[in-house]
Amino acid sequence: MNSIARQWIAGRSSSMAKLLPLILLSTVMLGQGTKITPPKNKYTLAEDVKVGQEAAAQVRREMPILPEDGEVDRYVERVGQRLVAAISPDFNHSEFKYEFSVVNASDINAFALPGGPMFVNRGMIEAAHSEGEMAGVMAHELSHVALRHGTAQATKSESAGIQLGALGGAILGAIIGGNVGDVVAQGSQIGLGTYMLKFSREYETDADVLGAQIMARAGYDPRDLGNMFKTIEAQGGSGGPQWMSDHPNPGNRYERINQEAAKLTIATDRRNGEQEFAQAQSTLKRMAPAPTMAEIAKSTKPTTTKTPTGDTPVSGKPEIPSSSYRTFDGGRFRVSIPNNWKDFADTDSATFAPQGAYGTFQGQSVFTHGAIAGVSSVSSNDLAKVSEQYVAGVIHGNAYLQASGKALSAKLGGKNALKRTLTGTSPVTGQVEAVDIYTSLIGDRQLFYLVQVVPSAEKKTYTKAFAQMLTSTSFSK
Numbered sequence: 001m002n003s004i005a006r007q008w009i010a011g012r013s014s015s016m017a018k019l020l021p022l023i024l025l026s027t028v029m030l031g032q033g034t035k036i037t038p039p040k041n042k043y044t045l046a047e048d049v050k051v052g053q054e055a056a057a058q059v060r061r062e063m064p065i066l067p068e069d070g071e072v073d074r075y076v077e078r079v080g081q082r083l084v085a086a087i088s089p090d091f092n093h094s095e096f097k098y099e100f101s102v103v104n105a106s107d108i109n110a111f112a113l114p115g116g117p118m119f120v121n122r123g124m125i126e127a128a129h130s131e132g133e134m135a136g137v138m139a140h141e142l143s144h145v146a147l148r149h150g151t152a153q154a155t156k157s158e159s160a161g162i163q164l165g166a167l168g169g170a171i172l173g174a175i176i177g178g179n180v181g182d183v184v185a186q187g188s189q190i191g192l193g194t195y196m197l198k199f200s201r202e203y204e205t206d207a208d209v210l211g212a213q214i215m216a217r218a219g220y221d222p223r224d225l226g227n228m229f230k231t232i233e234a235q236g237g238s239g240g241p242q243w244m245s246d247h248p249n250p251g252n253r254y255e256r257i258n259q260e261a262a263k264l265t266i267a268t269d270r271r272n273g274e275q276e277f278a279q280a281q282s283t284l285k286r287m288a289p290a291p292t293m294a295e296i297a298k299s300t301k302p303t304t305t306k307t308p309t310g311d312t313p314v315s316g317k318p319e320i321p322s323s324s325y326r327t328f329d330g331g332r333f334r335v336s337i338p339n340n341w342k343d344f345a346d347t348d349s350a351t352f353a354p355q356g357a358y359g360t361f362q363g364q365s366v367f368t369h370g371a372i373a374g375v376s377s378v379s380s381n382d383l384a385k386v387s388e389q390y391v392a393g394v395i396h397g398n399a400y401l402q403a404s405g406k407a408l409s410a411k412l413g414g415k416n417a418l419k420r421t422l423t424g425t426s427p428v429t430g431q432v433e434a435v436d437i438y439t440s441l442i443g444d445r446q447l448f449y450l451v452q453v454v455p456s457a458e459k460k461t462y463t464k465a466f467a468q469m470l471t472s473t474s475f476s477k
Ligand SMILES: [Zn+2]
Pocket: 140, 144, 199, 203, 204, 207, 246, 247, 248
């Protein structure tokens, strides 16, 4: 619209003024399909990116992701970038960081986060009959991102602030100080459903239409987008796959896509990826079968795991740490903790805190003094990168915290580690809280984390206990 209007004004000054607009108009319309207007949005592009990155970090921590340098991931990334390059300039925000990951889950699902990160389930790739079908779902998801439907939805809501938080954050568990617990546990239901917004039918139609346009510009047959929806529906089983409930059929979806397809000219540089697609599928077939999301939820430890239970109010005045220690054996790690601290252990992590430092606050389990240690699956062996993702998840779950300074080198159990310090005023104690996060890779894409929490004013009292935890940490092979 903008470019047409500008051309029109420019055209007026020329001698062919009256003809120009019509010619331009038809050029623009021909083959490019229905003009889409993005919904109203009060957020900045940077906010889209921020929420999306934080949510993506959480997803990467909690879900099994195929290796970034693996054949299938690289293939999906190539298809994704081809589609990104085909987003029309009106909607292509250069601030966005499009990246594509494959989740090792059998359910037919895919989702994209504001600002660019996209996750395609292995089950979706296996269910598709062609690269075009797989690309179709990706183009649809990409359209939600490009049209900024996540933050637009938040804009629509009266309590937009909450919505925006919920968008990136409902699954983003909280960890420390503020709110340990149930939120995290629910999040790990990998309820992407829980936090992925169910888009309105109007948004769905727009994503279908823009998706079809992206397909055509990328050299795919846009009808494959409609075909993929048929494929998804056919394999839905009872209740249909999650994807369908996150992206409700706006009605006549298939027909609408084909109608749009009829208006589109497919790029002359037609994509023929069938061989690569077949190869990716056969690679997936050779792998052990993917678990279902439900199985993943059962086996994935939320970042914090088992919550200190009971309705004990947080007194905020716990005993000072005992100077004698006991060893906690977490299976893959061991650590000494003061004798007078309790441990709340789960399979891969544990929370340690003295009486009076944990309890319930505004319906959530919290602790104010103590530590969490655990192991989490991460997407790569780049310590700086995965540590940053971990820290971003902590901050997202505990919005009052802020990182100060850069990551510092440290040692944990003889391994290289990074230390990051966060501070902020705890809503529980009303005092400034200091949070030190240590992270270290202890195996292939296995991140060990130790998070120490204490009100800044009491930090000295905890220096010895925290130091003892660090020097005593060891890992099993
Ligand atoms: Zn959708």
